[in-house]
Amino acid sequence: DAGVIQSPRHEVTEMGQEVTLRCKPISGHNSLFWYRQTMMRGLELLIYFNNNVPIDDSGMPEDRFSAKMPNASFSTLKIQPSEPRDSAVYFCASSSGGHREAFFGQGTRLTVV
Amino acid sequence: SQKIEQNSEALNIQEGKTATLTCNYTNYSPAYLQWYRQDPGRGPVFLLLIRENEKEKRKERLKVTFDTTLKQSLFHITASQPADSATYLCAPPDNAGNMLTFGGGTRLMVKP
Numbered sequence: 159d160a161g162v163i164q165s166p167r168h169e170v171t172e173m174g175q176e177v178t179l180r181c182k183p184i185s186g187h188n189s190l191f192w193y194r195q196t197m198m199r200g201l202e203l204l205i206y207f208n209n210n211v212p213i214d215d216s217g218m219p220e221d222r223f224s225a226k227m228p229n230a231s232f233s234t235l236k237i238q239p240s241e242p243r244d245s246a247v248y249f250c251a252s253s254s255g256g257h258r259e260a261f262f263g264q265g266t267r268l269t270v271v
Numbered sequence: 272s273q274k275i276e277q278n279s280e281a282l283n284i285q286e287g288k289t290a291t292l293t294c295n296y297t298n299y300s301p302a303y304l305q306w307y308r309q310d311p312g313r314g315p316v317f318l319l320l321i322r323e324n325e326k327e328k329r330k331e332r333l334k335v336t337f338d339t340t341l342k343q344s345l346f347h348i349t350a351s352q353p354a355d356s357a358t359y360l361c362a363p364p365d366n367a368g369n370m371l372t373f374g375g376g377t378r379l380m381v382k383p
Contacts, residue, residue, distance in 0.1 A: 162314075191370065201315070201360065201373040214370060249314050251371075257303050257322075257364075260371055262314030 164250050164263035171270055176238040179266045182231055183252030191260060192225055192235050193249040201249070207233065208255065240270045273299040277361060277374035284351055285382055292346040292377045294361030301363035304344050305371065306335055309358045315373075318359075319346075351381045 163182040171177050183190050190207040205215040210227045218225070222241070227233040237244055247267050251260040276295045284290050294304070303322045307315035321328040321337045321344065328335045334347040348355050358376040365372050 193373075200375040203365075203370055203372060206370045208369070214365075214367075251314070257320060259305065259317035259320065260315075260362075262316070265312075265314050 162250055162252055162261050162263035164248075164266050166266060167264060168267045169269070171240055171268075173241055173270055174239045175270075176236065177240045177244075177268060177270075179235040179248050179250075179268070181233045181235070181250030181263060183233070183250070184261055185231065187252035187254050187261070188230070189253045189255045189258075189260075190227060190233050191251045191253075192233070193251065193262075194246045195249060195265070196246045204235070237268075240268075242270045245269050273297070273363075273366060273372070275361065275363065275372060275374040277359075277377045279375055279377070281378040281380055283380045283382065286352060288351055290348040290351050290355070290379055290381070292359050292361075292379065294344040294346070294374055296342050296344075296363055299363075299366050300339060300342075302368060303364065304335075304337060305362040306344075306346050307360045307362055307373075309360060309376065315360055348379070351379075353381045353383050355379060356381050 165180045192204040195201045204217045205225045206213050207227045225235045247265045249265045251262045253260045274297045305320045306318045309315040319335045321335045332349045336345045358378045360376040361374045362371045
């Protein structure tokens with residue numbers, strides 16, 4: 159397996175624009191996580207899916223953020239409208255659940271100007 | 272609310288020495304705890320998992336301890352090498368045991 163695949167690797171957008179980040183988890187994994195990492199706040203959990211169903215989205219900062227998982231092999235994180243304070247590295251991770259280790263993608267570095 | 276604390280200051284050690292990193296948690300009792308390594312520009316990579324009924328876990332030059340009384344986990348790298356330089360993150364689950372929550376990480380620098 160190629161691991162968790164995220165796209166794009168880098169995204170630069172203007173304030174107010176819609177941004178969509180994409181993630182393909184490892185085949186067979188039933189848990190998917192979206193994290194955001196900044197120097198100030200570290201690695202923050204945004205949302206957790208289990209078997210394609212959102213279980214906990216309490217980490218989603220505002221209504222401008224939304225995440226979907228239409229099937230077991232694809233998830234998106236959307237920010238609309240984007241703001242400069244959304245600039246961060248966004249990671250997607252997947253695991254086979256329980257106490258299993260999480261496998262992270264390479265991340266998407268988002269810059270909102 | 273649950274809180275995870277790692278030393279935010281970088282740890283600088285000489286090659287060959289043992290590095291010891293600390294992870295303290297408060298306001299809950301996780302059933303297990305994971306440690307990850309993160310290199311610049313990359314996602315975290317899993318290293319070790321230790322359960323609450325395990326006092327110690329080893330993997331090659333790595334050793335993790337879990338003291339549920341002190342609410343602390345220690346991460347040791349013996350015979351450290353410059354290639355061990357990275358940020359190390361501890362990650363217990365949340366209260367429901369479902370999602371990994373991460374400490375702020377400690378940056379380790381091993382000098383030759």
